[in-house]
Amino acid sequence: MFGAPFDTGSWEGVTESYYAGAGGELIWLIISIVLCGVALVAGQVHEGVAYKNAARETNKVDHNSNS
Amino acid sequence: MEEQLAAMAADLAAVQAANAAGNTAFAEVYYYLTIPIMILIHVGFLAYEMGQSRTKFVLVSGIKNILAFAFLVPTFYYFGWFVYWAFPTGFDFAAGPNGISGWDYAVAVANPAGAVMGPNLADSATGVFWGAFTLFAATTASIMSGAVIERIRIVAFVILAIVLGAFAWVVAAAWGWHADGWLVTKFGYHDFGAAGVVHMVAGFFALGVLINLGPRIGKFNSDKSINVLAGHNMPLTLVGLMTIIVGFWGFLMACLIVPGEAWSWSTNFFTNIYGTPMTLSALTFNILMAFAGGIIGAWYITRDPFWMMSGALGGIISCASGLDVYWPPMAFVIAMLGGMAMPYFARVLERMGIDDAVGAVTVHGILGAWGVLAVGIFAAGYPSTTSEGAVLTSFVGQAIGCGVMFLLGFIPGYLCSLLLRIFGILRVGKAAEEIGLDAVEVPSTAYPEGIPASHPSVAN
Numbered sequence: 001m002f003g004a005p006f007d008t009g010s011w012e013g014v015t016e017s018y019y020a021g022a023g024g025e026l027i028w029l030i031i032s033i034v035l036c037g038v039a040l041v042a043g044q045v046h047e048g049v050a051y052k053n054a055a056r057e058t059n060k061v062d063h064n065s066n067s
Numbered sequence: 068m069e070e071q072l073a074a075m076a077a078d079l080a081a082v083q084a085a086n087a088a089g090n091t092a093f094a095e096v097y098y099y100l101t102i103p104i105m106i107l108i109h110v111g112f113l114a115y116e117m118g119q120s121r122t123k124f125v126l127v128s129g130i131k132n133i134l135a136f137a138f139l140v141p142t143f144y145y146f147g148w149f150v151y152w153a154f155p156t157g158f159d160f161a162a163g164p165n166g167i168s169g170w171d172y173a174v175a176v177a178n179p180a181g182a183v184m185g186p187n188l189a190d191s192a193t194g195v196f197w198g199a200f201t202l203f204a205a206t207t208a209s210i211m212s213g214a215v216i217e218r219i220r221i222v223a224f225v226i227l228a229i230v231l232g233a234f235a236w237v238v239a240a241a242w243g244w245h246a247d248g249w250l251v252t253k254f255g256y257h258d259f260g261a262a263g264v265v266h267m268v269a270g271f272f273a274l275g276v277l278i279n280l281g282p283r284i285g286k287f288n289s290d291k292s293i294n295v296l297a298g299h300n301m302p303l304t305l306v307g308l309m310t311i312i313v314g315f316w317g318f319l320m321a322c323l324i325v326p327g328e329a330w331s332w333s334t335n336f337f338t339n340i341y342g343t344p345m346t347l348s349a350l351t352f353n354i355l356m357a358f359a360g361g362i363i364g365a366w367y368i369t370r371d372p373f374w375m376m377s378g379a380l381g382g383i384i385s386c387a388s389g390l391d392v393y394w395p396p397m398a399f400v401i402a403m404l405g406g407m408a409m410p411y412f413a414r415v416l417e418r419m420g421i422d423d424a425v426g427a428v429t430v431h432g433i434l435g436a437w438g439v440l441a442v443g444i445f446a447a448g449y450p451s452t453t454s455e456g457a458v459l460t461s462f463v464g465q466a467i468g469c470g471v472m473f474l475l476g477f478i479p480g481y482l483c484s485l486l487l488r489i490f491g492i493l494r495v496g497k498a499a500e501e502i503g504l505d506a507v508e509v510p511s512t513a514y515p516e517g518i519p520a521s522h523p524s525v526a527n
Contacts, residue, residue, distance in 0.1 A: 016189045017182040025180040029145070036141055044222040044492065050508040051496035058498035 087327075091191050094325040098195035104317025105202035107310050109136050112209040115307030116216055117513075119298035119425050123503025124217045125513040131221060135208035135228040143201045144184070147233035149177040151200065154241035155248045163247025164454060192330055199321040203240075203265060204232035206318065210269035211480075213425035215276055217283050217296075218500055221508075223487045227480070231272045235479045239264040242475075243468055246332075246341050246452050255451035255458035256468035259339045260319050260387030262438030263468055268476035270432020274421070275480025279488045282422030284500050293417055296424070299518070301373065308376035312358060315383055319350055319390065332453065342453045345391040352395040357386035357402035364406025371410075377426055378406035381434045388465075389442040392449060401441050405434045432476070439469045 005022035006014060021028050113132045120128040139147075153173035155163050162169035176183055176193065183193050208228035215224065243250040244264045250256035258264055285294055298304055322340060326333045332342035339345050361382015365374040385405030386398045393401070413429040421428070443462030450457040451464075458464070487493040499507040 014188065017185060017187040019186040021185070022182070025182075025185075029180050032141060033145060036138065040222055040225060043225070044220075047220055047222060047495075047508060051499045054499040054502050054507045055496050058502070 101321035108314030111310030118300040118303030127504040142233040168247035207269040211273040214273040214427040254464035262387035263472040266431040266435030267472040271476030272480030276484040279484040360399035360402030361406035364403035
């Protein structure tokens with residue numbers, strides 16, 4: 001399914017598409033879209049945590065300087 | 068005799084086949100080479116925006132640029148390219164008068180799950196055209212990127228970049244940068260070098276985002292006075308701007324259609340994207356004259372190297388729509404006017420409370436509008452396409468196009484950033500902004516040994 005789209009053992013007569021994945025294009029399209037989405041969600045989580053930590057550190061410094 | 072004729076015919080056929088193969092290879096290489104040249108636009112924006120950032124934001128600004136490029140590639144593959152071919156006649160997805168648009172056509176030439184969008188011996192064009200358009204798309208995101216530095220969340224920026232680069236500007240390009248586009252066929256809209264469809268759309272998208280994003284902490288005082296939040300490295304900014312100019316040569320080169328192919332408009336001369344004739348020679352005259360005019364105009368008004376190099380960009384953008392038809396000294400004047408007006412408009416925006424860190428709204432949005440209107444003022448009367456009875460370019464057509472480009476940029480930018488703001492994911496936290504985003508969310512350091520020679524202001 002994921003190998004060469006022809007099994008003639010030769011490049012003779014190959015004149016059009018020749019990529020691996022032929023017959024399963026939609027699967028790879030969907031997987032790559034999902035991976036983009038996962039990367040964005042992970043990035044969002046990372047940023048949220050980073051900003052919370054920054055706020056916590058700032059509050060700690062303020063608290064220490066007040067006391 | 069007959070044998071000799073047959074032999075000559077065979078030789079002629081062989082020569083024609085070799086010539087056709089050579090032309091196809093030339094066309095493929097031509098567009099292929101525009102891509103690395105256009106990547107220099109992104110090298111330039113990377114340097115420019117990092118230079119314009121204060122030291123505590125340098126790497127986050129760089130990350131933004133890198134991710135804009137990275138996410139625009141797959142998303143333009145998924146749907147941006149399809150939108151360009153499906154949308155020219157509007158939202159009815161019908162085929163246009165040239166038969167190179169509409170839903171069915173888009174399915175045939177831009178289906179992301181179809182055989183044309185991959186290695187294919189029968190197609191030497193789709194990949195390189197898609198690549199060049201992908202770089203146009205990434206450029207729109209980079210234009211927005213500079214305006215919002217030092218306070219936007221990275222993921223929010225990437226989402227906005229996708230909306231702009233893989234949809235908003237693509238609709239604009241389908242309508243006004245395509246021979247079947249309704250702005251072209253109905254109003255004679257002419258925008259050879261994308262002053263409207265790329266620069267205006269990106270610039271006013273950025274304006275919509277800036278309204279919701281708000282200014283950087285410390286930019287405006289309670290008495291409405293304005294502080295200068297100087298970037299940490301002006302030389303890097305200037306080199307970045309000059310590198311963008313280098314990249315523009317690839318951008319504008321990719322706006323031409325090579326002759327002699329099945330998809331070409333002509334068998335023997337270059338055309339623009341609408342199919343009307345032009346030459347690389349014309350482009351060269353006018354790019355260089357516009358570049359010079361923009362710099363000199365900005366120098367005359369500001370004496371500031373930042374605005375001078377922005378003026379180089381602004382000069383080319385001022386002339387972009389008509390680079391194929393202007394007389395070079397006219398291009399110089401149009402560019403110089405743009406370069407002179409640019410700092411004034413930047414000040415007006417700032418006084419309105421808009422914190423555009425690099426002047427993107429002015430350089431790309433406002434000068435993009437000037438560029439579109441300039442064709443209506445200085446170059447009206449050209450047939451917009453080669454079709455029989457084609458509508459002529461006119462000031463009214465350019466003004467309508469200008470309004471459409473403004474709306475296609477501003478409305479999506481404003482609405483999407485408003486949505487992100489409502490969900491609380493548009494802007495970084497106050498504490499993070501005060502500490503500096505590099506320290507808060509980047510695992511590496513821009514200047515681990517410091518910058519001893521820095522001006523004290525960069526300690527902000």
